[in-house]
Amino acid sequence: MYLTKREERILEGEEGEGKRLAMELLVAIGEAFEAERLIPITRAHVATSAQEGDTYWAERLAKGGARCAVRTTTNPPWDYDFFSRIAELTEYEISLLHRTVDAYRRLGAVLSFSCTPYVLDNVPSFGEHVAFSESSAPPYVNSVLGARTNREGSPSALASAVIGKTPYYGLHIDENRRANVVVKVEASMEGPFSYGLLGIHVGEIVGSGIPYFRGLPRNPSKEELVYLGAELATSGSVAMYHIEGVTPEAALMEEPVESGAEVIEVGEEDLRDTLERWSESGGRISSVILGCPHYTYEQLVEVARILGGRRIHPDVDLYILTSRHALEMARRSGVLDVIERAGGRVVADTCIDQPVFRKYEGTLGCTDSFKNAYYRTRRGQKFVIMDVKSCIEAAIRGEVR
Amino acid sequence: MRVRAKKLFGGDIEGEALVSRDPINFYLADPETGVYLEKNHSLGGKSLSGKVLIIPSGKGSSVVQLDGLYQLARHNNAPRAVIANVADAVLVSACVVVGVTLVHKPEKDLTRILRDGDWVIIKGDDIILGERNAVLDH
Numbered sequence: 001m002y003l004t005k006r007e008e009r010i011l012e013g014e015e016g017e018g019k020r021l022a023m024e025l026l027v028a029i030g031e032a033f034e035a036e037r038l039i040p041i042t043r044a045h046v047a048t049s050a051q052e053g054d055t056y057w058a059e060r061l062a063k064g065g066a067r068c069a070v071r072t073t074t075n076p077p078w079d080y081d082f083f084s085r086i087a088e089l090t091e092y093e094i095s096l097l098h099r100t101v102d103a104y105r106r107l108g109a110v111l112s113f114s115c116t117p118y119v120l121d122n123v124p125s126f127g128e129h130v131a132f133s134e135s136s137a138p139p140y141v142n143s144v145l146g147a148r149t150n151r152e153g154s155p156s157a158l159a160s161a162v163i164g165k166t167p168y169y170g171l172h173i174d175e176n177r178r179a180n181v182v183v184k185v186e187a188s189m190e191g192p193f194s195y196g197l198l199g200i201h202v203g204e205i206v207g208s209g210i211p212y213f214r215g216l217p218r219n220p221s222k223e224e225l226v227y228l229g230a231e232l233a234t235s236g237s238v239a240m241y242h243i244e245g246v247t248p249e250a251a252l253m254e255e256p257v258e259s260g261a262e263v264i265e266v267g268e269e270d271l272r273d274t275l276e277r278w279s280e281s282g283g284r285i286s287s288v289i290l291g292c293p294h295y296t297y298e299q300l301v302e303v304a305r306i307l308g309g310r311r312i313h314p315d316v317d318l319y320i321l322t323s324r325h326a327l328e329m330a331r332r333s334g335v336l337d338v339i340e341r342a343g344g345r346v347v348a349d350t351c352i353d354q355p356v357f358r359k360y361e362g363t364l365g366c367t368d369s370f371k372n373a374y375y376r377t378r379r380g381q382k383f384v385i386m387d388v389k390s391c392i393e394a395a396i397r398g399e400v401r
Numbered sequence: 402m403r404v405r406a407k408k409l410f411g412g413d414i415e416g417e418a419l420v421s422r423d424p425i426n427f428y429l430a431d432p433e434t435g436v437y438l439e440k441n442h443s444l445g446g447k448s449l450s451g452k453v454l455i456i457p458s459g460k461g462s463s464v465v466q467l468d469g470l471y472q473l474a475r476h477n478n479a480p481r482a483v484i485a486n487v488a489d490a491v492l493v494s495a496c497v498v499v500g501v502t503l504v505h506k507p508e509k510d511l512t513r514i515l516r517d518g519d520w521v522i523i524k525g526d527d528i529i530l531g532e533r534n535a536v537l538d539h
Contacts, residue, residue, distance in 0.1 A: 025497045028410045032488050032505060049464050053471035057498045135462065155467060155494040 001030040001167065002037045010163070018066025022159035029156055030167030039129055039168045043071040044161035045117045046109065047133035047154040050077035050100040050354070057155045058103035061162060067108040069164030073122040074104055075134050075154075076113040076294070076321075079349040083356040093355050109161070113349035114323040116294045118145065119222050121325070126248065129172055131160035135237075136293045136371070138171070139229025142240035144222075146248045148172050151239040171240055177249065179212030179242050179256055181205075182263040187271055189217055192227040192299075193368045193387035198266065199231025200370045201274040205264060207236050212250065212257050213243045220246060223296055227369070230293050234371040278370055279385040282400035284315070286363035288391050289383075291321030292352045292372035299388070300330045300346065304338040306392045311342050313398030317360075318344040321352065344395075352376060366391045366400060404507045404528045406484065409493055411502025415522040416481045418515045419444070419452035426461035427469030427495065435478030450478040453521040455511045456485050459492035467495040474499045482523055484511060504528065 003011065011027060013020040026038060048054065077097055083089065104111060112121055117132075118140045124130045124147035132141050133152040141147045150170040152160070160166040170176055183202055189195060202211055211232070220228075220243075232238035242250040250256035290303070303320060312318050320339065322330075327348040330336040339346055350356065353375040361380040367373055368391050373383035384400045394400045422443040429439040435450030450473075459466055473479040482502035485492060496503035504523055515521070515530065522529040 024410070025494060028493050028497050028503070029490050031407065031409050032490070032493050047464070051464055051468045052475075053467035053469075053495075053498065054464065056471055057467075150490070153467065153491050153494045154464065155498050156490055 001027060001035050003027070007038060016065040018061040018064025019162060021061060021064060022066060022162040025156060025159040026163055026165065026167055030169070033167060033169035035167035035169040037168055038163070038165040039172060040164060041070055041131050041160055041166050042128050043122055043124060043130050044068070044157050045073045045122055045132040045134060045137055046075065046104070046157045046161060048074040048077060048100060048104055048113075049154065049351070050097050052096065054154050055096060055100045055103060058107060058158060059099065061158065062103045062106040066162040068161040070161060071122060072109045072161040073112040073114070073117040074109050075115050076349050076351045077101070078351065078354040078356045079347055082347050082350070087356045088358065089355060107158070107162070112324070114294050115351065116226060116296070116323065119226065119296065120323055129166065131157045131166045133157035135233035136226065136230035138239040139232055139241060140226060142171055142177070143229065143242065143247050144225050149239075151233070151237060177210070177240060178253065178258050179210045179250075180258045180261050181209045181211050182257055182261055183211045183213050184263065184265045185213060185215040187266060187268045189224075191387055192221070192223045195220065195224040196227035196231045196368070196370055197271050197275055199228045200235045200278060201266060201271055203232040203234060203236030203238055204274070206238060208238065211238065211241045212261070213241065216243050216246065218245050223299060226293055231370050234374050275385065278373065280364060280382050282384055283364050284399045285366050285384070285394060286316065287360045287365040288316060288318045288395040289321070289352055289357070289365055289367050289372055289376070290319065290369070290388065290391060292367070292369040295320055295322040295326065297326040297329045300326060300335050300339070302388060303344070303392060304335045306389050307338060307342045307344070309338075310396055312344060312395040315398050316395050318395045320344060320346045321350050322346060322348055324348040353379070357381070366394045402530045404509050404511065404530070406504045406507035406526055406528050408523070408526050409488060409503045409505055410497045411482065411500070413524045414453070414482045414502050415520065416451060416453040418455055418519040418521045419447060419449060419480070419517055420455045420512055420515050422457070422512055424458045424460040425454075425456050426459065426466055427473060428461060428465035430469060430473055432472035432476045432478060435473060435476075447517070448478070449473065449480045452480050453482045453484065453523070454480040455515055456483065457512055458485055458487050459489055459495070462491070466491045467498055470495045470499045470501065474501070484521070484523070484528060486510060486512065
């Protein structure tokens with residue numbers, strides 16, 4: 001890979017150890033993908049996780065004097081003020097959280113702690129080159145916004161943030177953004193859950209491919225598109241998709257689909273089979289966890305509407321994870337009060353894949369997110385996966401029938 | 402025998418080969434023993450500790466791949482080097498962050514040529530299959 005004189009000097013450590021480490025990673029990735037050079041990025045998002053490997057890297061860069069060169073938002077670990085009161089946590093887990101927050105603060109990142117920056121506070125425009133980690137981000141950024149990012153991991157996104165550049169390969173290049181599989185949808189789609197189910201189903205089939213959807217409604221909500229992308233990147237490693245008549249880039253391409261692309265059809269029955277494979281069937285539940293990815297303000301309003309003044313079952317904890325911004329808007333508008341009077345907890349700055357939900361390991365829960373179920377399964381919790389209305393009804397009854 | 406490859410990260414190194422026919426995820430190794438735990442896997446029950454790991458590719462999300470390799474390293478059970486047929490961005494990140502030499506795209510598929518215990522030397526972009534201490538000293 002070609003490096004400018006300044007990039008070479010950074011690689012030799014002339015601008016500090018932190019930048020040297022970051023450059024070393026970008027060069028290794030660039031070499032692996034045979035990138036010709038580095039290109040500037042305008043913003044980044046790092047999938048901060050407060051898991052040791054991630055924190056170790058952030059601390060090394062911070063200690064080496066590195067600072068983010070572009071606007072860089074961060075994923076949620078967990079909210080200390082909220083969970084230190086109610087969850088059993090080890091000293092080590094608490095210290096790891098503080099170390100992580102401290103390292104990212106020293107790096108000059110925006111401590112936004114939400115996994116949906118792309119609908120919130122770090123929204124690239126069409127054509128911008130960026131480096132976003134957090135698996136739900138590349139599908140939204142590439143497909144819905146028409147900006148350009150590869151499917152970054154947390155370390156490479158942070159390295160790009162520090163250098164302000166990324167290797168020029170993959171989805172940064174025009175030719176690589178065409179679809180290579182056509183998905184004809186012959187099922188009715190309504191609400192984020194149905195888009196999520198479609199995403200899980202198609203992700204399993206296309207793997208790392210770029211699907212081109214036909215037959216979807218013309219005016220999907222942002223929540224529906226967030227769910228579609230998040231789930232495509234859970235069962236598969238999809239970083240981009242097109243929807244005919246919806247996403248902007250396909251309409252601008254002469255040939256948005258590669259010639260000879262495979263065509264797959266998805267009907268109601270296919271989706272039903274996939275749901276059956278992913279979801280538990282029912283039983284008594286200990287928890288309902290919503291907000292993976294983080295719920296928007298509109299989704300909090302929807303939960304309050306479904307609750308309609310009813311209280312949830314005393315044996316069930318209802319958690320709704322959201323951004324600090326949406327939480328504050330819910331507080332001001334009275335939506336939070338409705339959810340809290342029902343017995344629900346709305347929490348910001350927190351990811352489902354954290355030790356704060358240890359209490360529910362080994363039990364059955366409900367969620368509207370396959371991604372949530374997938375990552376919690378690693379921590380020993382099983383889920384019935386269904387739409388938000390059914391999840392809230394289950395929270396009220398204490399079981400899924 | 403000398404096989405041309407592409408060094409992506411790290412210094413020259415030599416050691417005993419451990420050969421996997423299947424993609425690997427470091428999260429599925431026990432950090433305290435280095436033993437790979439995944440069932441029905443060609444590395445199942447073998448220790449990665451201090452080996453030159455020969456693999457087709459990595460697999461799994463960025464968080465778990467990195468954390469898995471980090472935990473192995475913290476217990477001094479990381480492999481000494483990784484030779485992959487193809488390295489993805491997640492595998493590259495994990496090796497660079499933890500400091501494990503990484504080589505990819507050897508011109509021959511070493512997962513089919515090498516056996517566990519063969520002595521492997523990584524020198525620049527070359528992989529040398531030979532005897533212990535035969536090359537790096539010269």
